[in-house]
Structures are given as C-alpha cells and as structure tokens.
Amino acid sequence: MTQSQAPASEWQCPYQPSGETTLRCAKCARPLMVKDARRTPIGYVCPEYVKGRRATFFNAKGYDYPLTAILALLGGVISTVIFSLIGDLGIFAIYLLIPAGPVAGGIVAEVLRRLLKKRRGQWSWLVAVVAFGLGALIVLGAPTLYILARTGMLVFAGSLVALIGVGTAIATLVARLRL
Numbered sequence: 001m002t003q004s005q006a007p008a009s010e011w012q013c014p015y016q017p018s019g020e021t022t023l024r025c026a027k028c029a030r031p032l033m034v035k036d037a038r039r040t041p042i043g044y045v046c047p048e049y050v051k052g053r054r055a056t057f058f059n060a061k062g063y064d065y066p067l068t069a070i071l072a073l074l075g076g077v078i079s080t081v082i083f084s085l086i087g088d089l090g091i092f093a094i095y096l097l098i099p100a101g102p103v104a105g106g107i108v109a110e111v112l113r114r115l116l117k118k119r120r121g122q123w124s125w126l127v128a129v130v131a132f133g134l135g136a137l138i139v140l141g142a143p144t145l146y147i148l149a150r151t152g153m154l155v156f157a158g159s160l161v162a163l164i165g166v167g168t169a170i171a172t173l174v175a176r177l178r179l
Contacts, residue, residue, distance in 0.1 A: 025049065060121030068112055068121075072128040072173075075108035076135020076166075083165035084139060093161050101168025108132065108169070109176035125177035129170055136166045 023032045026043030037044040086093045086100065112128060121127075140162060 058120050058122045060116075060119045060124060064116055064119055064121055064124065065127050067116065068124050068127045069131040071112055071115065072108060072131035073135045075104070075111065076132035077139055078135075079104040079108070079132075079169055080136040080139035080162060080166055083162035083169075086165070087161035091161070094164060097161065097165035098168065101165040102172040104165065105132075105169035105172030106176060109173050112177065125174055128177055129173055132170060132173055133166075140166075 023034060023037060023044060024030065025032045025046040026040070027045050027049045030046065032044060032046050036047055038047060038050045082104070083097060083100065086096050089096070108128070112124075116124075
C-alpha cells in the first residue's frame with residue numbers, strides 16, 4: 001500500500017505544526033495550523049497528504065521527458081516552417097495562421113500523448129512548451145540573424161506574422177498537456 005492509500009493508523013505523516021492549534025488533519029489526525037490547512041470535501045488536510053495525493057496522477061518514466069523534448073522540438077520546427085511559408089503570403093496570412101496555430105499545437109499534443117501511452121509527468125507540459133519554442137526560435141531566428149549579418153538590415157515581416165501561429169500553437173499545447 002502506498003502512503004496515500006494507507007489508513008491513517010498505518011501512515012505516519014511528516015507534517016509538524018509550527019505552533020499550538022486545535023485543528024486536526026482529517027486523514028492523519030495530527031495537529032494542523034490554519035495557514036497550512038487545505039480544504040477538501042472530507043475536511044481539512046495537511047499539506048503532506050495533498051502532496052501524496054497529487055503524486056498519484058503522475059506516472060511518467062525517466063525517459064519520457066527527453067522523448068517529450070525531442071518530439072516537441074521536431075513539432076516546433078515543422079510547424080514553424082509551415083507558419084513561415086504561410087506568413088510569406090502577406091498580411092492576409094494572419095487569417096490563415098489564427099486557426100493553423102491551435103491545429104498544430106493540438107496535433108503535437110496528441111502525438112505526444114499517444115506516443116507516451118498517456119503517461120504524464122508533472123512538468124511534461126513545460127518541457128514540451130520550451131522545446132516547441134526552441135524549435136520555433138531555430139526556424140525563425142537563424143534566417144533573421146543571417147540576413148542581419150549579411151545586409152545589416154532587419155527584414156522579418158514574414159517571421160513576425162509566423163509568430164502569431166507559434167503563439168497560438170504554444171497556448172494550445174499548454175492547454176492540452178496541462179489538464
């Protein structure tokens with residue numbers, strides 16, 4: 001039995017109150033400070049119980065984070081190349097990129113979810129977002145820096161339009177992977 005599933009009599013809670021109190025944890029019956037209490041449907045519980053319950057939702061393995069980073073980086077590169085091509089169409093590309101960003105973010109999130117077999121890590125969403133953003137930076141930043149170094153002029157109107165797609169894709173990626 002794990003700590004979160006063990007009855008209160010078997011599980012010893014490591015929480016220690018910082019002063020005198022009459023409030024007790026509903027699970028381990030230890031004294032509980034009002035400032036540390038977490039309200040639940042069964043009563044007030046200590047922070048250690050909440051931490052143990054939260055940990056049961058995350059079941060990622062050690063190799064899931066690097067795999068998430070690699071897949072999200074590839075997704076960011078591929079999506080941003082497509083966004084850049086759409087961005088070269090001009091100002092009307094905004095109308096195409098507003099729906100294309102969430103579609104790309106949703107596809108990357110679904111690929112991650114299926115390849116990881118629905119395993120979740122507490123920080124998987126953050127790893128995916130940083131890797132996706134890094135992929136976008138590689139695609140949008142490298143040509144811009146090259147043009148700046150060669151000509152001394154900053155020409156990146158298509159890149160700015162592509163940032164709309166990248167931003168909406170990242171927002172969708174966070175929403176799909178965090179919940």
